[in-house]
Amino acid sequence: MVQVAFVGAGGIAQTHFKALAGHPDARMVAVCDVVAENAERAALACGMKAYSDVTQMLDAERIDALFLCVPPFAHERLEETAAERGIHLLVEKPVGLRMEQARQKAAAIRQAGIIAATGYCLRYHDVVDKAKEYLAGKPIGMIRAHHLTGFVQTPWWREKAKSGGQLVEQATHIVDMTRYLCGEVNAVYGLMHYGLLDHQQGADIPSLVSVGLEYASGAIGHIDAACIQPDWRSGIEVLGRDFRLTLSGKTLTLTERNRTVIHEGQTASVFKEQDDAFIEAVRTGDPGKLRSTYDDALRTLEVSLAAYESAETGKKIELAGSRG
Numbered sequence: 405m406v407q408v409a410f411v412g413a414g415g416i417a418q419t420h421f422k423a424l425a426g427h428p429d430a431r432m433v434a435v436c437d438v439v440a441e442n443a444e445r446a447a448l449a450c451g452m453k454a455y456s457d458v459t460q461m462l463d464a465e466r467i468d469a470l471f472l473c474v475p476p477f478a479h480e481r482l483e484e485t486a487a488e489r490g491i492h493l494l495v496e497k498p499v500g501l502r503m504e505q506a507r508q509k510a511a512a513i514r515q516a517g518i519i520a521a522t523g524y525c526l527r528y529h530d531v532v533d534k535a536k537e538y539l540a541g542k543p544i545g546m547i548r549a550h551h552l553t554g555f556v557q558t559p560w561w562r563e564k565a566k567s568g569g570q571l572v573e574q575a576t577h578i579v580d581m582t583r584y585l586c587g588e589v590n591a592v593y594g595l596m597h598y599g600l601l602d603h604q605q606g607a608d609i610p611s612l613v614s615v616g617l618e619y620a621s622g623a624i625g626h627i628d629a630a631c632i633q634p635d636w637r638s639g640i641e642v643l644g645r646d647f648r649l650t651l652s653g654k655t656l657t658l659t660e661r662n663r664t665v666i667h668e669g670q671t672a673s674v675f676k677e678q679d680d681a682f683i684e685a686v687r688t689g690d691p692g693k694l695r696s697t698y699d700d701a702l703r704t705l706e707v708s709l710a711a712y713e714s715a716e717t718g719k720k721i722e723l724a725g726s727r728g
């Protein structure tokens with residue numbers, strides 16, 4: 405049995421509790437939240453012990469695997485603390501807000517040799533496998549992606565210093581998906597618009613973002629994000645000669661000159677697939693089925709943060725990750 409604990413007992417932690425409930429190889433033993441009632445409520449619901457101090461929890465319990473479900477600004481030294489104790493990690497996206505800090509965490513994880521998965525759950529959709537299969541060996545010309553939604557009312561979300569803004573915190577899923585399907589990004593251009601959010605008190609995040617991308621393959625692309633929309637649209641289009649791949653939610657559409665094929669995804673819960681893969685990796689010591697590791701997620705963060713740097717400096721940003 406893999407002994408599991410959680411840091412952060414908010415929205416995404418609830419999703420993991422559900423995904424792990426009744427797991428044949430995992431036992432949820434403890435949960436820690438700085439807001440004691442949040443930890444207590446979760447502990448009561450899932451038969452765990454509640455803590456409001458991480459060190460106390462790790463000293464008191466035998467933990468094999470720790471889920472970090474705290475907001476982006478609250479990672480502090482959590483990864484390093486787990487790594488020092490040889491505890492395996494599933495870190496929710498985004499893995500941080502500053503490259504320097506996230507790189508230090510990655511180094512601590514590598515040095516400790518622990519398994520470190522990240523919460524890029526969309527990689528676990530069956531239609532994503534189909535999309536990857538379809539694109540294998542095909543030259544790609546352009547990637548067009550968008551994440552156009554309404555505002556998230558979670559208190560920390562509106563503050564750039566706490567969430568990183570929509571691109572870093574939420575649209576990160578599609579930034580990541582373009583990398584997963586189309587390969588690494590070499591350079592980034594960013595445009596940010598800060599208007600139209602005056603009705604959201606204290607908001608200092610961009611309302612609209614447009615990111616230009618140069619991929620290592622030579623493909624070009626762009627990602628648009630908006631958090632002022634009345635509804636939710638998110639998806640990716642990949643264009644090549646005489647074909648187009650469109651992925652939106654669970655629907656994959658493949659368009660060629662004389663035919664269009666639509667695949668409807670069957671994966672019931674990407675969170676369950678992801679958490680099962682993580683528990684198996686911890687149980688067997690084989691990370692082979694993980695689709696997103698900490699090092700991989702670092703590159704997605706780098707793309708998003710480079711968009712800010714580009715918008716601030718007016719320059720194209722070449723990525724360090726692309727130089728290896």
Ligand SMILES: NC(=O)c1ccc[n+]([C@@H]2O[C@H](COP(=O)([O-])OP(=O)(O)OC[C@H]3O[C@@H](n4cnc5c(N)ncnc54)[C@H](O)[C@@H]3O)[C@@H](O)[C@H]2O)c1
Nearest residue numbers: 412413414415416437438439473474475476478496497523
């Ligand atoms: N993979 C996904 O699809 C997905 C979906 C939603 C959220 N997330 C990510 O999960 C993370 C958490 O988001 P959320 O929606 O659950 O936020 P939330 O605000 O609902 O919950 C966060 C919880 O963490 C607690 N917390 C804050 N700082 C802490 C600390 N230092 N130690 C212990 N507990 C602490 C808060 O009290 C709160 O209970 C974010 O990084 C978010 O981007 C991922």
